[in-house]
Amino acid sequence: MAITNHLSLLPFLRQFPYFSFVSEDQLIKLAGQAIHHNFLPGEIIFLESDESSGLWILKKGRVKAFKLSPEGQEYILRFFGPGDTFNDLAALDNAPNLANAMAITQVEAWVIPSDAFVAALQEDHELCLAVIHGLTGRMRNLVDRLEDLALRPVIARLAKFLVEQVENPASAHPAITRALIASHLATTPETISRSLRTLEKAGAIRFDRHRIMITDLGLLRHQAQLDPN
Amino acid sequence: MTEDETWNPQIDPDICTGCGECVIACPTDALELVDDVAAVREPDACNYCGVCEEVCPEGAISLPYQLVLVVDG
Ligand code: SF4
Numbered sequence: 001m002a003i004t005n006h007l008s009l010l011p012f013l014r015q016f017p018y019f020s021f022v023s024e025d026q027l028i029k030l031a032g033q034a035i036h037h038n039f040l041p042g043e044i045i046f047l048e049s050d051e052s053s054g055l056w057i058l059k060k061g062r063v064k065a066f067k068l069s070p071e072g073q074e075y076i077l078r079f080f081g082p083g084d085t086f087n088d089l090a091a092l093d094n095a096p097n098l099a100n101a102m103a104i105t106q107v108e109a110w111v112i113p114s115d116a117f118v119a120a121l122q123e124d125h126e127l128c129l130a131v132i133h134g135l136t137g138r139m140r141n142l143v144d145r146l147e148d149l150a151l152r153p154v155i156a157r158l159a160k161f162l163v164e165q166v167e168n169p170a171s172a173h174p175a176i177t178r179a180l181i182a183s184h185l186a187t188t189p190e191t192i193s194r195s196l197r198t199l200e201k202a203g204a205i206r207f208d209r210h211r212i213m214i215t216d217l218g219l220l221r222h223q224a225q226l227d228p229n
Numbered sequence: 230m231t232e233d234e235t236w237n238p239q240i241d242p243d244i245c246t247g248c249g250e251c252v253i254a255c256p257t258d259a260l261e262l263v264d265d266v267a268a269v270r271e272p273d274a275c276n277y278c279g280v281c282e283e284v285c286p287e288g289a290i291s292l293p294y295q296l297v298l299v300v301d302g
């Protein structure tokens with residue numbers, strides 16, 4: 001790929017917290033090794049336990065990271081949107097990917113190979129600090145999910161899911177189904193149907209054909225056992 | 230897929246066995262079998278009751294929803 005293309009990648013990379021304070025030289029090196037990819041909706045980006053492909057940088061579209069049980073039951077770990085990186089851990093330890101990743105819309109992304117990423121870390125202190133910061137956030141998110149699964153009843157998990165989806169539209173799923181919510185919350189679609197009806201009766205949401213209207217965000221946050229803000 | 234088609238029951242033709250249970254169960258007659266696969270024939274009639282999704286023994290039908298935050302005026 002022509003050098004000019006890689007130079008035009010610099011301002012894009014700068015927007016990511018990992019690369020905000022990296023030296024210009026380092027960023028040019030990283031951009032030079034980044035590989036461009038496009039995916040169609042439903043296309044697998046990588047599979048769990050495949051060799052790590054590197055650090056993925058999402059430019060356009062939505063991606064879901066998910067695990068499959070031996071019976072084929074899907075459990076969604078997270079959605080990613082423009083401006084997110086993913087596969088950070090496998091990019092760092094060069095061990096196999098931790099989860100599967102699938103494009104849920106048209107996706108445009110760049111991948112920085114693990115070797116290049118790790119080499120940059122060895123040379124750039126700012127990059128190290130930014131990555132530690134980013135990974136701390138990921139870790140907190142995982143502990144949060146663990147707490148949800150272990151301690152929150154389904155109704156609270158569902159309410160929290162809905163709150164997160166509306167409060168963070170960039171990484172929200174554009175069209176949600178009962179099955180999708182169920183696989184995100186590790187329960188069944190039937191339980192999700194019942195819980196949605198409970199939230200409707202409580203007055204937190206209302207159905208308008210294909211729309212789920214959040215009519216009382218405060219109440220929904222309360223149901224989610226989140227602090228008011 | 231057009232914007233309108235997104236917001237109708239989605240039937241996966243690879244999973245549908247053409248058993249017709251959804252067609253019988255649909256209270257608005259919105260569905261029919263076309264070449265042994267269920268299809269939404271009358272999208273305007275569909276009221277999103279979700280019965281088809283519930284009765285399909287194969288899990289071939291899903292209703293996509295859009296989340297909308299209502300802000301009080
Ligand atoms: S959602 Fe209800 S009205 Fe619409 S096709 Fe299914 S069963 Fe018929």
Ligand code: SF4
Nearest residue numbers: 245246248249251285
């Ligand atoms: S109930 Fe399911 S499998 Fe049977 S015709 Fe309808 S979509 Fe197809």
